[in-house]
Each structure stands twice: as structure tokens, then as C-alpha cells.
Amino acid sequence: MKRLPLLLLGGLAVAAVAACGGKKPETTPAPAGPNADSIAAAEKARADSAAAAQAEADRRAKEEAERRQRIADSLAAMGHTTEAVKTLLATMIHFDFDKANIRPGDAAILDQKVSILQANSGLRIRLSGHCDERGSDEYNLALGNRRATAAKQYLVSHGIDAGRIETVSYGEERPIDPGHNEEAWAKNRRDETEILAGGDALKQP
Amino acid sequence: MLMGVLSVYPSHRLAAQDTSAVDRGVRIGLTYRPGVRPGMVVLPGRGPALDSVRAIVARDLDYSDRFELITLPSGDSLRVTAIAPAAPPRSPAAAPARSGGAAAAAGLNYPLYQALGADFAVTLTAAPADSQVVTVHDVTGGGVRREFRVHLPALTDPGFRMAVHRLSDHVIEAALGVGGIAATRVLFVMDGKVYSIDQDGADQRMVSSSDHAAMSPSWAADGRRFAYMEFWEGHGRLFVQDVASGKRTAVATTGQALDFTPAFSPDAKTLAFSRATEEGTDVYTVNIKDGCCLQRLTVGRFYDNLSPTYSPDGQRIAFVSTRAGLPQIYAMAADGTDQQLLAPFDYGATGSSNAPEWSPDGQSVAFHRDVGGTLQVFVLDVRTRAVRQLTSVGRNEDPTWAPDSRHMAFVSDRSGYRQLWIIDLETGRIRPLLQKSGARLPAWSPRLPETASSTP
Numbered sequence: 134m135k136r137l138p139l140l141l142l143g144g145l146a147v148a149a150v151a152a153c154g155g156k157k158p159e160t161t162p163a164p165a166g167p168n169a170d171s172i173a174a175a176e177k178a179r180a181d182s183a184a185a186a187q188a189e190a191d192r193r194a195k196e197e198a199e200r201r202q203r204i205a206d207s208l209a210a211m212g213h214t215t216e217a218v219k220t221l222l223a224t225m226i227h228f229d230f231d232k233a234n235i236r237p238g239d240a241a242i243l244d245q246k247v248s249i250l251q252a253n254s255g256l257r258i259r260l261s262g263h264c265d266e267r268g269s270d271e272y273n274l275a276l277g278n279r280r281a282t283a284a285k286q287y288l289v290s291h292g293i294d295a296g297r298i299e300t301v302s303y304g305e306e307r308p309i310d311p312g313h314n315e316e317a318w319a320k321n322r323r324d325e326t327e328i329l330a331g332g333d334a335l336k337q338p
Numbered sequence: 339m340l341m342g343v344l345s346v347y348p349s350h351r352l353a354a355q356d357t358s359a360v361d362r363g364v365r366i367g368l369t370y371r372p373g374v375r376p377g378m379v380v381l382p383g384r385g386p387a388l389d390s391v392r393a394i395v396a397r398d399l400d401y402s403d404r405f406e407l408i409t410l411p412s413g414d415s416l417r418v419t420a421i422a423p424a425a426p427p428r429s430p431a432a433a434p435a436r437s438g439g440a441a442a443a444a445g446l447n448y449p450l451y452q453a454l455g456a457d458f459a460v461t462l463t464a465a466p467a468d469s470q471v472v473t474v475h476d477v478t479g480g481g482v483r484r485e486f487r488v489h490l491p492a493l494t495d496p497g498f499r500m501a502v503h504r505l506s507d508h509v510i511e512a513a514l515g516v517g518g519i520a521a522t523r524v525l526f527v528m529d530g531k532v533y534s535i536d537q538d539g540a541d542q543r544m545v546s547s548s549d550h551a552a553m554s555p556s557w558a559a560d561g562r563r564f565a566y567m568e569f570w571e572g573h574g575r576l577f578v579q580d581v582a583s584g585k586r587t588a589v590a591t592t593g594q595a596l597d598f599t600p601a602f603s604p605d606a607k608t609l610a611f612s613r614a615t616e617e618g619t620d621v622y623t624v625n626i627k628d629g630c631c632l633q634r635l636t637v638g639r640f641y642d643n644l645s646p647t648y649s650p651d652g653q654r655i656a657f658v659s660t661r662a663g664l665p666q667i668y669a670m671a672a673d674g675t676d677q678q679l680l681a682p683f684d685y686g687a688t689g690s691s692n693a694p695e696w697s698p699d700g701q702s703v704a705f706h707r708d709v710g711g712t713l714q715v716f717v718l719d720v721r722t723r724a725v726r727q728l729t730s731v732g733r734n735e736d737p738t739w740a741p742d743s744r745h746m747a748f749v750s751d752r753s754g755y756r757q758l759w760i761i762d763l764e765t766g767r768i769r770p771l772l773q774k775s776g777a778r779l780p781a782w783s784p785r786l787p788e789t790a791s792s793t794p
């Protein structure tokens with residue numbers, strides 16, 4: 134259907150040349166006008182170009198989809214990382230009875246917190262100190278305060294800005310194990326780490 | 339006559355010591371000697387609510403630990419027998435004619451009650467205009483010691499019990515010339531809330547009003563206000579609450595740190611407290627009258643100072659300090675100068691000592707100390723610096739003085755779980771105040787001021 138107007142146009146051009154043929158010899162070659170071959174070639178090129186455009190569009194769409202998928206994938210991956218980092222950050226450190234010094238084994242846990250804080254400069258945390266039920270209720274608020282402060286001092290001495298760390302004490306008011314034995318007490322003598330700000334997307338250190 | 343009574347009453351402080359594990363729960367110590375205290379009988383009264391009044395008064399007098407309460411084998415029959423020789427036979431119709439205490443007094447058979455061991459007798463009589471007449475008889479002297487007319491609120495009135503407690507204190511004052519502890523309450527903490535309970539274990543009610551976990555209630559010396567601490571986002575905020583209205587005020591200049599253990603100065607103008615910061619814990623004072631003038635009394639840096647308690651003259655503050663390693667009891671002038679050790683200890687041997695409270699008479703400081711891994715209540719004689727252990731059964735902690743400076747409430751797990759107990763230092767008698775698990779940090783009130791509805 135598309136070809137019909139082109140053929141008609143070509144036929145009219147031939148007829149016009151023939152009509153004024155009295156002055157010029159018949160042998161004069163006709164100027165290079167459209168013929169069937171050229172029309173077909175043009176037509177083919179045109180068709181090819183349309184197909185190419187179509188393919189290009191398809192490719193772009195595909196790329197866009199892939200890009201979107203990549204973003205989604207990386208977002209999910211980032212979420213996983215954030216969760217993993219959060220879990221790492223929440224690791225508690227523990228203390229001996231009536232003591233507030235960092236145990237040698239717990240220094241590695243604090244080193245992890247240092248790395249996380251270094252890798253995530255927008256992160257702000259709160260350290261809370263806790264005690265077991267054996268000591269005096271009110272004295273334990275002071276002891277828990279010492280425990281939270283001890284961890285903060287460790288982080289600050291490893292290069293973390295003091296302004297990024299808040300400390301609080303709950304004494305023996307928030308046990309995580311309600312038992313009345315050494316196993317429970319050992320769990321309850323602890324520092325917890327809580328995110329105050331900047332914890333939406335955390336980078337792996 | 340009074341001297342005769344007092345001569346049989348032990349005037350020196352007996353060394354009450356909780357040494358007997360066998361008598362767990364009821365009367366402990368070797369020094370409980372029945373019979374050396376004056377005998378007291380509270381006779382049944384006739385009239386509206388007088389049975390309840392008699393029961394409460396008799397229990398208050400018993401809990402004062404200053405009398406031997408004499409129980410009548412079967413109240414009414416004995417009473418009739420006792421009164422019959424001196425009074426004409428009575429019928430219910432004739433009863434109203436016996437209004438006024440004088441008639442009752444005239445009818446009391448003193449020799450009989452003396453034979454029963456009574457030194458004092460109390461009679462309760464209904465009087466006109468919904469009032470009651472209370473008569474304190476000196477049985478040995480054979481006469482009336484004092485008689486007073488009271489106007490008790492109705493039995494259903496919320497002020498009824500406290501009005502009767504006040505009556506009991508009047509009876510003790512009339513008999514012995516000393517102040518009682520019947521009209522007092524104990525504040526304590528349970529499940530993060532502050533509660534109040536009458537000293538006889540009745541009328542427990544919650545007095546804290548927020549969802550924030552609370553700790554460390556403490557009374558003002560006038561009994562009209564108390565202070566306590568609440569956790570707010572990890573900070574400790576201090577509040578002062580009015581007893582009558584229940585309204586509370588946040589203490590100025592606190593709220594951004596961990597402030598705890600509030601303690602009123604005797605004039606109630608100043609609140610001393612502990613403040614925990616990254617520098618450690620130190621004792622501060624703030625003027626609560628004008629809401630200003632925060633002062634730091636201790637500078638610990640490498641050790642903690644906490645739990646202040648004023649001497650009743652307001653001159654000294656006892657507190658806990660870890661300057662020697664473990665927490666021990668120290669004292670300083672009220673402005674923070676002249677800090678020195680108060681309760682002696684053996685370095686390296688004596689356990690942690692905490693929770694000091696200065697007695698209302700100024701002579702003693704009670705505290706608890708770690709003994710072999712558990713806590714025991716100790717009392718320090720401020721003048722001689724002698725320390726004696728008061729308890730030994732179970733874990734005993736957080737002592738608080740009654741206004742008579744001879745009774746003390748504390749937390750003990752001697753019955754298997756932690757609950758509130760009251761001990762009398764002079765007789766060694768011990769009784770449960772509240773048989774509920776989880777009650778802690780008690781604060782015994784001063785004698786509570788009278789309210790209009792219960793003025794005798």
C-alpha cells in the first residue's frame with residue numbers, strides 16, 4: 134500500500150518527459166530520476182532504519198529495566214549490609230562484678246564499633262551501662278554510668294568524636310535475664326549500643 | 339507516779355541484734371524480754387465504729403513496741419464483770435446516759451486490771467455530737483492520766499484510719515510522754531512506681547502518676563512533700579510532689595543528666611542529690627525554694643560520690659564514696675567542705691557499704707553493707723563511730739528510720755522473697771510491713787501533719 138503513490142509519481146515523471154520530446158532527441162538519457170530499483174532501495178533503507186529504531190528503543194527499554202533492577206538489587210544489598218552492620222554494632226560487652234574496666238576480650242568488640250563509626254560518619258550512638266541485681270540499687274546507677282563511660286572513652290581514644298556518643302545508665306533496672314544466678318548476673322552486667330541517628334543506610338567497614 | 343512507771347521501762351538502748359535464725363519472721367534477737375515494758379489494755383468501747391477504733395488503736399500501741407498489750411480473754415464478759423462492782427446494772431436503754439469519760443473512769447476496776455498486768459488502760463466512749471472521748475487511765479496510780487475528746491471522721495471516710503492513728507499517738511504521748519509513729523506512712527518502689535502504705539500495712543496506694551520508671555522516694559521533714567527520681571530517655575529527672583494535692587513539680591536545673599537519690603535538707607529549701615556524668619557521679623545541691631543555684635559539693639573524677647542524707651540539724655551530709663575503692667560511708671559539711679570517713683571499715687576486708695540514712699534524732703546513721711556476698715543492715719553511732727550489724731538472716735538492705743529513731747523499715751528476703759519489714763531496734767521485734775514481692779527502696783515519713791477532717 135505504501136508503494137502505490139511512489140509508483141504513480143514515477144509514471145507521471147516519465148509521461149512529462151515524453152510530452153515535451155519534440156525539441157530534444159529521444160536518445161537523451163533521462164535524468165537520474167527514481168526508478169523501481171531506487172525506490173525499492175530507498176524503501177528498504179527506510180524499512181531497515183525503522184527496524185533499527187525499533188531495536189534501539191527495545192534495547193534502551195531493556196537497559197532501563199536492567200538499570201532499575203540493578204538499583205533495586207543494590208538497594209536490597211545495602212539493606213542487608215545495614216542490617217548486618219546494625220547487628221554487629223549491637224554486640225554487647227560485659228563486665229566483672231562491681232567492675233567497670235573493659236575486659237581484654239571485649240576490646241575487639243569495641244574495635245568493630247570504632248570501624249563502623251569510622252565508615253559511617255553520620256552515625257550517632259548511645260551507650261547504656263547495666264548492672265546485676267547483687268549490688269545496691271542506687272549505687273548501681275553510678276556503676277552503670279562508669280561502664281557506659283568506660284566504653285565511650287575507649288571509642289574516643291580510638292579516634293571517634295566524643296560528640297557522636299551519648300552515655301546513660303540504667304543500673305540494675307533493665308535486666309535482660311531475670312534469673313537470680315551467676316549465669317543471669319553475668320549477662321546483665323553489660324553495655325548496650327543503641328543508634329541515635331544516621332542508621333538508615335550503613336556501610337560495611 | 340510517772341517515775342514509777344518509767345523505772346520498769348528500759349531507758350537505755352538495748353543491743354537488739356537479729357541473731358536468731360530460728361525465730362525467723364516474728365520476734366528475733368536475744369534481747370526481747372517480755373514483761374519489762376508497761377502493760378497496756380485497750381478496753382472495748384460501745385458506740386458507732388468504736389470496735390474498729392479499738393482494733394486500730396490496740397494494734398498501733400502494740401506496734402509502738404513500748405507496751406505489753408494485754409488481751410482480754412473474752413472482752414465483753416470480762417468488762418461487765420470488771421465494771422459491775424462499781425457501776426449499777428446497765429440496760430441498752432440506760433447506755434446513752436453514760437456519756438462522757440468521767441463515768442467510764444469512775445467505773446474502772448483498777449485493782450482487777452492491775453492484777454492482769456496493766457499499767458495503763460484506754461477506754462473509748464461515744465460522746466454527743468458524733469464525738470468520742472478517749473481516756474488514758476493510770477492503773478497503778480488508780481486515776482485518769484488524761485482524757486480528750488476527739489471528732490473522728492466516719493468509718494467510710496478516707497481519713498478515718500489516719501485520724502485513729504493520730505489518736506494512738508496521743509495515747510502514747512499521754513502515757514509515756516514520747517511521740518508515737520502510728521500516724522506515719524512508708525513510701526516505696528514497686529514495678530517502677532512509687533507507692534504509699536500506712537505503717538500498719540493498711541491503705542496501700544500508688545502515688546506516682548507517670549509511665550516513667552521511678553526510684554528513690556524521700557520525704558521532706560514536714561511530711562507535706564516528697565521527692566523521687568524518674569528515668570526519662572536515659573536521663574534521671576527529679577520531682578517534688580505535694581502529698582495533699584498530688585501535684586508534682588520537676589526540679590529546676592535537672593533533666594539533662596542522670597540525677598538520682600534526692601534528699602531534702604531539714605528546712606526543705608535545698609535538695610541534695612547524686613548526678614552521674616561522664617566525669618563520674620557526684621553530690622550536688624539545688625535550691626528548690628527559688629529553683630536556682632545548683633552547687634557541686636564533691637569532685638570525684640576517678641571515683642564516685644552519691645546517696646546524700648542530711649543530719650537533722652542540717653549541718654552535715656552523710657554520703658557514699660568510692661574514693662578508697664569500694665563504696666563506704668563518708669560525711670561532709672552541708673557546703674561540701676570537711677569531707678571525712680564516717681563509718682570505719684577495714685581496707686580490703688570490709689564489704690561495700692551503701693544507702694545511708696541519718697536518724698531523725700541525729701545520733702545514728704543506718705546503712706547496708708556487703709557481708710559475705712549478701713547485704714546486711716548496720717547502724718553507726720555517730721558520736722562513738724561504733725558500727726553494729728543489725729541483721730543476719732537473708733539479704734537485708736535499704737534501711738529507713740521511723741520518726742521515733744528506734745524503728746526502721748528495710749527490704750529483706752528472709753521469708754524467701756524480697757519484701758518490706760519493720761524492726762524495733764530496742765526489742766529486736768521484727769514484723770512484715772508488706773508481704774508483696776518486689777517492694778524496695780522504702781522511705782519512712784515523719785509524723786504526718788494533721789488535716790482539718792481529723793483534728794482531734
